Amino acid sequence: MIAGMDQKADIFEARRREFAAFLRSRRERLSPAEVGLPEGFRRRTPGLRREELAMLAGVGTTWYTWLEQGRDIRPSAQVLNALAGALRLDEAERQHLFTLNNRQTPQAAPSTPEHVDEPLQRMLANLTQQPAYVLGRRWDVLAWNPAAEVLFGGYDTLDRDERNIMHRLFADPAHRRLLVDWESVARVSLAMFRADSARYAGDPDFERLIALLKQANGEFREWWQRHEIISPLSGVKRIDHPIKGRMSFEHTGLTLTSQPDMKLIVYTPLADDDTNRKLAELLT
Known part of the structure; x- marks a missing residue:
């Protein structure tokens, strides 16, 4: 029982890390011009700032920062849709975003060998x-x-x-x-x-x-x-x-x-x- 709980916790943590890295990679590929924002002052890093993306998605900057830090936060489907829209995700990327945030308990992959009938x-x-x-x-x-x-x-x-x-x-x-x-x-x-x-x-x-x-x-x-x-x-x-x-x-x-x-x-x-x-x- 304890081992199974630990494995599920590890899966949740791995998904949060993957979700955080995915958000960062998609935010960094967007330019302000692509989303109708002014370039402003010289940027030290590529892409949008976190506060800009948070504004586009209609969420708080601190809360969005926690997402990119891989904290234990489970955004709703509505928020995930808002993030997907702000990040200009295509359908495959949007599905990936939802897959990484499956709010049901993730199941570990079967441990038995795969068999071709x-x-x-x-x-x-x-x-x-x-x-x-x-x-x-x-x-x-x-x-x-x-x-x-x-x-x-x-x-x-x-x-x-x-x-x-x-x-x-x-x-x-x-x-x-x-x-x-x-x-x-x-x-x-x-x-x-x-x-x-x-x-x-x-x-x-x-x-x-x-x-x-x-x-x-x-x-x-x-x-x-x-x-x-x-x-x-x-x-x-x-x-x-x-x-x-x-x-x-x-x-x-x-x-x-x-x-x-x-x-x-x-x-x-x-x-x-x-x-x-x-x-x-x-x-x-």
Whole structure:
């Protein structure tokens, strides 16, 4: 009982820290001109002053300062809406703001290993011409099909951290070389991962992975501090395969209704770069 209470308290504290850092990052990116305020005297720090943001949101300066200090304050939905409007947040960022302030007792992530059910395994196996894999709550690759293996390399020899998408993007040089547009893919993926990870702020497994990536990669360390958030996106991913060269795929992420912490990621080969033929040759 005591251990469970301590864990929930740690989760609340981690969410407050994340919320405070997110507020600061969004306040500092706004200029007075963007919100109709005069520039005034020379500013020592970028962005709006705390008192300016508090005025725009209709809250007290001291109270807003406490929010940025990570104090134990639980703003109402009305105040969160006011803060989102004052900070000019988009829909994904607004959702992130609310996620970090869930006023119900946060639940710790399940401690049991994640399991991919047999029907999903069979679906993966039958996607013979489309590389696909299943991601868990921490973006670990839990299951994959042969097409994904010939495209991205073997997963069986990788341990759990190495099979993590963020780890592959930021700490695996071979995987980085596969991605023609690595920087844009990495930035977008990190912003989506950050939005997903808000639900697990304070979870030791997430915290360990994030600390590992901060230590391993300077770009991850720098971009993580920017608190960029976006909703899940589909798009085109270009691969520079070591055997077949340039290949182009449209990738789509599908949330599983039966297991909402999991996603099915599917890569559909495009006509560009003769991708269908190249993939078929790799599979044979």
